[in-house]
Amino acid sequence: MKSTSEHRTLIVLSGLPGTGKTTIARELVTRVPSVYLRIDAIEHALKTAHGSAEDVGPAGYIVAYELAKSNLALGMSVIADCVNPLSVTREAWRTVAAETSSHLVEVEVVCSDVAEHRRRVESREADIAGFALPSWEAVLRHDYEAWGTERLVVDSALVSAGEAADVIWRRVRER
Numbered sequence: 582m583k584s585t586s587e588h589r590t591l592i593v594l595s596g597l598p599g600t601g602k603t604t605i606a607r608e609l610v611t612r613v614p615s616v617y618l619r620i621d622a623i624e625h626a627l628k629t630a631h632g633s634a635e636d637v638g639p640a641g642y643i644v645a646y647e648l649a650k651s652n653l654a655l656g657m658s659v660i661a662d663c664v665n666p667l668s669v670t671r672e673a674w675r676t677v678a679a680e681t682s683s684h685l686v687e688v689e690v691v692c693s694d695v696a697e698h699r700r701r702v703e704s705r706e707a708d709i710a711g712f713a714l715p716s717w718e719a720v721l722r723h724d725y726e727a728w729g730t731e732r733l734v735v736d737s738a739l740v741s742a743g744e745a746a747d748v749i750w751r752r753v754r755e756r
Contacts (some may be wrong), residue, residue, distance in 0.1 A: 590658040590753050591649060591678045592617075595665035596690035597723055598715050599702035601737035601745070605690060606662040608746035613660065613753060616652040618645045620663035625712045642670055646677050653681035666725040684756050687732040688749055694738035 592609065594602040603619065610617050629639075642663070649659045665671055665732035671687070678685035692698035702717045715723070732751050735745045 585710070588658070589646055589653050589656055589681070589688060590684040590756075591653060591661065591674065591681075592659070592686045592688065592749065592753065593661045593665060593671075594688050594690055595618070595663060595671070595732075597664060597666075597692075597698075597725055598720050599698055599705065600690040600692045601701070601742060602662050603708075604621060604689045604742040605735065605737070605745045606660050607611070608742045609660055609749055612750045613658055615658040615660050616648075616657060618648055618661045618663075620645055620661070621712060622709055625709050629711065642673065646673055649674075649677050650681055653677070653683045657696045659681075664723070664725070666723065668729065671728075671730070686749065686752050687730070688752075689732050689734050690745070691734060691736050692738045693736050697738050712750055 590613070590719045592605055592613070592615070596602050603621075606617060606619070620641050623644050624637050626724070627640055628635070645661060645663065649661060651657050661674065663670070665674070667702070674687070675685060677683075699717050702715070702720050705714060707714050733749065735748060737745060740748070
């Protein structure tokens, strides 16, 4: 993908923890030269900088929106990896795309196999030093609003991360 303003794209991978967003993002970044923004890394850095285990609230998303805007303005495409649980966070990503005249591809990653989703959550290891992964119970309690807008839904129980990345890349190229 060319890094010109007419080709820049904001790809937002959304979904509950353990559905495969980060694995798919890593595959996707090999197909779409882009800036990769991971909310977990941003939020962990904010907590570490403040020496606190407290929830950082919307700060991680606000930082990510600004980083995305800066990079999109430079002509780079951006892949955002986040739970993106609320209509307000989803609308904020849409605003980022609109303000930078960027193409937006919204992707909801789900895992329709509950046993597999639970296995992933309970067996994964943090790839960010000092990062505390959520428990299965925390995932089940996560505030995650139903989508009311169009998006590409990828079921990671049915396709591999590579296949998911291919589907997303095709969507990017369709515009």
